[in-house]
Amino acid sequence: MRTQVAIIGAGPSGLLLSQILHNAGIDSVVLERKSLDYVLGRIRAGVLEQGLVDMLDAAGVGERMHGEGFVHDGTELCFDGTRHRIDFKALTGKTVMVYGQTEVTRDLVDARRAADAQLVYEAEGVELHDFDTTKPWVTYRKDGVEHRIDCDFIAGCDGYHGVSRASAPQDSLKTFERVYPFGWLGILSETPPVSDELIYARHERGFALCSMRSAMLSRYYVQVPLDDKVEAWSDARFWDELRRRIDDKAADTIVTGPSIEKTIAPLRSFVAEPMKFGRMFLVGDAAHIVPPTGAKGLNLAASDVHYLSSALIAHYGSGEGELIERYSENALRRIWKAERFSWWMTNLMHTFPEASCFDARMQVAELDYVTSSRAGAAALAENYVGLPY
Template sequence: MRTQVGIVGAGPAGLLLAHLLHRAGIESVILEAKSRQHVEERIRAGLLEQGTVDILTETGLGDRLHREGLPHEGIELRFDGQGHRIDLHGLTGRRVMIYGQQEVVKDLIAARLAQGRPLLFEVEEVALHDLDSDCPRITFRHGGAETMLHCDVIAGCDGFHGICREAIPAGVLKIYERAYPFAWLGILAAAPPASHELIYARHERGFALATMRSNTLARHYIQCRPEEDVAAWSDDRIWAELHARMADRDGHSPIKEGPILQKGVTAMRSFVVEPMRHGRLFLAGDAAHIVPPTGAKGMNLAVADIIVLARALEAFYRGRGMALLDAYSATALRRVWKAQRFSWWMTSLLHRFDGADPFEHKVQLAELDYVCSSAAASLTLAENYVGLPLETG
């Protein structure tokens, strides 16, 4: 087989890259280890920055997004039993949208199949070769047949546990990482949302987040230990903890209960590799970086990577040379590190750190008070939350 761009991974990053390349007349083949059903049913993040909504809309993927998505113009920070609204739209003129990552994936897969372009699921034994050459190769097994795919470029969009980053020789990448001393216990419940906007709560018992997937599906999280046993959390215990952490000074909680459909523990970590490129292999999304979910940046960062990479590839195939491809890593990393900073800051602001002394506790509350009472501080939070302007090199 021969193509221009070989894409490993059919998550949002790989699928969006293929979509943008198709619109630019550039051929690609997508290889995915999992089944289509698995990929479409993976429950992931559900908050899209304004820029992500804009790119999906501009490229013909916005119909269902705007029909079913929930636009939000603000968020609430809750501490000391009081809620404080941050007016995202009033401060920045921009919004965010609640629309599940799996729904974005479904839309992208449908568009790819409608284009009749190669999208191979359940691919096995994927390996990368000749990354330092002008014609890298991908070998794989699909449908029982061994295949070699010759490419000009390979895009590694296969997530944190994928094979692409591991294909880069030892010592080439510099790794930056931090593991946080807590995790999130998350639930999906058949219940109305607690509010029409997200509520981020800092409580002495630990952080809590009330969000949603739709007007009838609530998505809630509570801070827990990284080694937490989900089986130890009955439905009653989960609801009691959410009510306690979300309650106001009069003991009233906005949480609405319903049947819990899913439970799971999400680890909290920060991870970045530099550079995001080796030879003709370009890493994007979770293959290159992970952020704690507090700032809602994971999928949005992947989309930002892909916009930069797609524009660089279009310039390359239009005969404008390698300059933008050579600048890809540096350009993408500027945004990645700003998102890491914001995600680290939100995480540090809202979570309980075991062993923190009373001074640190008071400073944390003072920081929250400052953010909610200062127009400048509120604007800083808002412009990062809705998404910083894209840097394209």
């Protein structure tokens, strides 16, 4: 098989890249080691920056998002038992869209299938070859049969545990990591959200987040120690703990119900440099992880797709190669700013085991500044809605 771009991973970044390239007349094949049902069964984040909304519109897959998603003009920070609203639209002129990552993936799958795209699910034993030459190639197994794809470029959109970063020459790869000493216990419930906008709560017992997926699907989180077990958290215990950490009005009005999903996710910050190895590029979680506090994971993957798709379109359109050579540099500049914001939000809102009384006072003072100063609020809003590409 021959294609122009072999894309490893059929998550939203791989599918979005394939869709954008298709619209520009560039062929691609997408390989995914999991089944389609597995990919669509993953419950992930749902806050989309304006830049990603614009990309989905430009790719021709935004119609359902605008019909079913929720535009949020701001968010609320809760501390000392009081909520304070950050007005994104007034401060930046921009908004965010609440629309689940699963739904983004579904829309992209539908669009690629409508275009008879080559999507290969349950591709086993994927290996990347000769990407340090002008003729890279990829091999995989499907239903016990070996296949080979010859291509011009390889895009590694296969996540933190994927084959793409593992295939890069390890002596050329530098990684940076911060592992946080807590996790997020999250539940999904078929209940109306407690607020029209997200509530980020700092409490001496730990962080909490009230978010949503739809008008009748809510997502809630509480900070827990890393060694906690999901089995130790009954639904009743979770709801009681959440009520303790949010303001009285939210605690009194929240609608509770049985959880339909309950997980504990560890938090980390991670960056791999560079993101280009010959004709193989790392995209999204293959190159970076952010704690979910700043809602940057999917959005950061989308900005990588922006830089890479622009570079490939320039290459095939005019033969211009500068954007390809600068892909890693351009992507990493924005990545590190998003990493900084996610790190800042995480440190601002969470209770750290080693924190002193002084540290706690500094958190409250920082929150007081952010919520009482237009400059402080604007800095948070600017980063939350998404820095320009």
